[in-house]
Each structure stands twice: as C-alpha cells, then as structure tokens.
C-alpha cells in the first residue's frame with residue numbers, strides 16, 4: 001500500500017510528462033512518503049484494446065489505486081485532450097475507483113492553446129471515477145528538460161507544482177512537507 005499512486009498516461013518511451021511525474025515522486029519520496037507508480041505502458045495492449053477487466057495487470061492496478069490515500073494523474077495532450085490509451089485504461093477500471101481520494105491532474109503539451117484540456121477533458125474524467133480533483137498543473141514542452149534530473153526549468157512553475165502537491169498532501173491529512 002502506498003501513500004500516493006502516480007499514474008502516467010503517456011505511451012512514449014521517452015516521455016516528458018512521465019519525467020515530471022518521476023521528479024514529483026522523487027521529491028515526495030525524499031520527504032518520507034511511499035509512492036507507487038503505474039504507467040499505461042505496463043498494461044498489456046490486449047487488455048486495453050479488448051477491455052479485459054479481470055486481467056492480473058488490470059486488477060493489480062485497481063488494487064494499487066484503491067489502497068492509496070492520494071493520486072497524481074499525468075497525461076500528454078493528444079489532439080486537445082488526454083491520451084487515448086489513458087482513457088482505455090480508465091475505461092476498464094471500476095467506476096468508483098477514486099472515490100473520496102484527492103487527485104492532482106497534470107498535463108504536458110506542445111502549445112499553451114490547449115491548457116484548458118485540463119478543465120474540459122482530464123478533470124471530468126477523474127470526476128467520473130469519483131476522484132476529487134485539485135486545480136492541477138500544465139507544463140509546456142519548452143518548460144521541461146527531459147535530460148535533466150530536475151526537468152522543470154521554470155522557477156515559478158516549480159513553485160506552482162509544490163503548492164499543488166502541498167494541497168494534495170493537505171487533503172490527505174499530511175501538512176508542511178514542502179517549505
């Protein structure tokens with residue numbers, strides 16, 4: 001059982017959004033929280049394609065989410081919404097899997113014009129699974145350095161990320177982790 005489960009919705013091997021999620025996870029780990037990671041890449045394609053609700057990977061994923069106190073969901077913007085493969089995973093999870101859990105949504109995109117994908121796409125999806133969404137953070141590709149252990153390049157964006165993570169922790173009943 002983990003304090004927080006981080007779900008990555010990018011199908012890319014060398015993923016920007018996953019790099020950001022990894023960074024957030026590492027920071028939380030350093031502060032003594034237990035972090036579990038789930039990636040759409042770890043779920044067999046057949047399960048996603050044919051809706052295999054009962055495969056071991058899918059039930060194991062559900063179990064991990066159900067046992068966490070908080071969740072972080074990350075996705076790249078694909079065609080003005082979340083990735084299709086993230087939707088495929090969420091489609092085969094139990095409908096109330098995020099019930100009563102705070103969820104921090106994060107997205108990365110090539111363009112600022114799709115910033116609202118957080119509002120009209122990812123947040124409603126999380127709400128459908130009964131998660132309580134926080135404001136969330138949107139990262140532009142130009143603000144992420146995939147090659148660095150500190151992938152968020154913008155100081156103000158680091159601050160905003162920390163505020164959102166702090167809010168997630170507050171909703172989980174954990175206070176004052178970040179200075």
Ligand SMILES: Cc1cc2nc3c(=O)[nH]c(=O)nc-3n(C[C@H](O)[C@H](O)[C@H](O)COP(=O)(O)O)c2cc1C
Nearest residue numbers: 010012015016017076077078079080108109110111
């Ligand atoms: C198939 C595809 C569709 C995309 N569609 C959009 C889009 O509609 N709007 C946008 O801002 N960026 C779009 N992008 C850019 C990605 O959102 C951006 O590069 C993102 O950071 C990739 O994240 P990842 O490396 O974690 O997969 C698209 C990229 C791909 C590969």
